[in-house]
Amino acid sequence: MFVFGKLSFPRAAATATIILASQLVSCVSAFAEGRPKPAQGLPPAHAEIDTEHIFGFSMGSDIGKKGDIEVEFENVGAFGKRSGSYAAWANLNQVKYTVSDNFRIAPGFSLSGQHIKGVPGLADHRDIAFSGGALELRYKLVDRAVAPFGLTLHAQPGWSRIDDGSGMHIAQYGGEFAALFDSELIKDRLFAAFNVWYATGGTREIATNLWRHDSEMQLQSAISYVLTPDLVLGLGIRYARAYDGGALNRYVGDAVFAGPTFSYTISKDVGISGTWQMQVAGSAVGDSRSLNLEQFERHQALLRINLHF
Template structure:
């Protein structure tokens, strides 16, 4: 039962840029060996983050060798710098699930539905609303809960600062303010106001074949629990790296690594715990109008403040998964 797509605006991030860099280097060697070619030359993100798998024709005046594959959604949780063509409208259904705590039964779902409109070559806007669902039984610190409900709304803004079609790499800036009425992890009623910010880098390493992404994400927010009327503030930071190899222009496989670090306090000021996730990614363009993409990642390392046990299952889960559907108009 897909009931735990993890806290939509709260993917927790980063412990050491070094850890992600080492893991990304190892992934590069594996993918290069699979490709049988020499590379030339992660993202919350996200994105969240984050988004259209598929084939696109090069815009007029731009070199064709950079424009065959839209990189936004080919990296799983990480995101490429592409934002679509001016005037393009895209509907996206993004589902993120989180599964497994140290004991008990835990599954959570976070669903974000957006309509994206590319205003110009450099700017895109995407309003959306979210649903969340949980199935929790016997998890210490969480009340037993099973429900699906409307959980909030968000507005995504993206600005392409560097276009990979005319530069050695692409860079897009991401901002997404939002409001939530349900806690994605526990299902309890809340009033939450926050935002996430990201820098999304990508680069084509082997022409039309091998692509790399690196994302830096930061999220912050204030939350009031309805039952207690108490406020809390938290924040998170995430480094993401991913490599994707195009078996065919419409079919892309890859590997992604995320380093997540969680904090009490809205300005990364009181460390609470961290975790590293890794797993395979895929993207498949079914037709010119329809694409799907996703990933399944497992926590491979982590620790919570004051807990010497392996993995961090306080702020994070054993598994996190993503499945995304994109419709182009």
Template sequence: MLRKLSLRDAITAAIVVAGHLASCVSASADDGPRGLAYAWPGSAPAPGVSKLAGGLPSAHSEIDTEHIFGFSMGSDIGKPGEMEIEFENVGAFGKRSGTYAAWANLNQVKYTVSDNFRIAPGFALTGHHINGVPGLADHRDLAFGGVALELRYKLLDRAVAPFGLTLHAQPGWSRIDDGSGMHIAQYGAEFAALFDRELVKDRLFAAFNVWYGTGGTREISTNLWRHDSEMQLQAAISYAVHPDLLFGLGVRYARAYDGGGLDRFLGDAVFAGPTFSYNISKEVGISGTWQMQVAGQAIGDVRSLNLDQFERHQALLRLNLHF
């Protein structure tokens, strides 16, 4: 059974990991900028392209770490003037009984304004197939979900600092509840601190995220308001088996609350699963993960796993088009 962690414990864990990253500042300055170049036998180095430590020429000048960790995010935001279209699909499957499947699709246009700032407006689509799940109405639907605006500011550049750190904020409006599929009017936002670091040059990367989401929701059928919030601590590693192909593992600890300010604890869950990232070409990339709830419990429920606030499985598949 999962041990209940207090909010103090969760924040302490975040501080410890962040402190560990900061302790890496002792890395030698002679290493220069932490380039993420790759090289493989049989390829000739292009002008200005670096080599691996073993002397092999690099196929790419760098790897963008933003999407190589599954649900977790790296600190990279792209180069100034770059534009990107992203299609992010998240699926949630399985409750205690009955049939449950939910799909959320976020479509964004990302524009990197400067070395440190990126803006990304987007809209969402949702879909549900719910049948025989206690507490949820049976229905199947596909609908327009809402709009969001993502803002990211790179506070520390991992190319010149011991680790990367980007701050994330995303206010939004939703008309469909992601969990139940019911019609609502929801106003909320999510905030995050995204840390990452190159552990083994050109091969192994790690990320640590702290996420906080809050919102106010008005149920259309009853005209009643409710407020809820959630906090997540996320960690992931990713290993490059090829310049364009990375595999890894992600772990997330999530806590759900009644009240917009982490007020009344409702339950927690731990998810874990493999991740991948593949660059089909210089302009097209895909990435994703499938994670299973491996521990959790809802308040007032002695059964293992928390299938009240969360699902048995959560999956992500993301397509990125670069311009």
């Protein structure tokens, strides 16, 4: 069942990704200059390892402590269709405030960019634009510090004016909802996460004034190992199902993504994390070819910067 697709990464997308990564690393290095590094030696259980971002696309249950303020820059890249040149970038910038030990709020705004040429079904497009806004709400239902596992509930209503995948001008209203589980399998060393995600939305195409509704369900799992006090490495896998209709009405295709994850603590106030995942299996309704390159891409990557205040 698992079929590995041929690597197809547009040169322009690769160059842009390398430049973006270099700039981000330079920025956070400058921010961290002169700040003390975390003490050597493994941290005490549940005290230093923040599981929220050590699993790549998957999320841990930690939300910080009461009064914590965090600024986050999240960049997601999608690369490769069955033919032509395709690269899309979605950026979400948030300010996170932990209201209490169990509740956090995070308003944010997003940017998006596309470089599309010769992809069937998509107009050639090259642009970067402001794309919308969102409000993230998280509630920690079970604390992993006092229970065998942690569980946090996530809700994020949002509005978009640009379709991240095509660059088309739209008016989209929707939201995503998730249950985020995690557990410490080996004290201070090995962590695992399991997420259930559901996203739904209504979209009006500005050019045609036509409405459509779609939804998606994802099951995600990941495992991460604390290699050093600053570096966490792991592996993540996601199963995604796409539907026409806002309530998982008509199944149109699925995909499985897998790849390595990392999280690196530059200083006690600055962290960087990410993943690169490849579609290893998938199918679209009405298409007998391997992989699903209609609703999904061949590769998806994540690079995230977190600044703590």
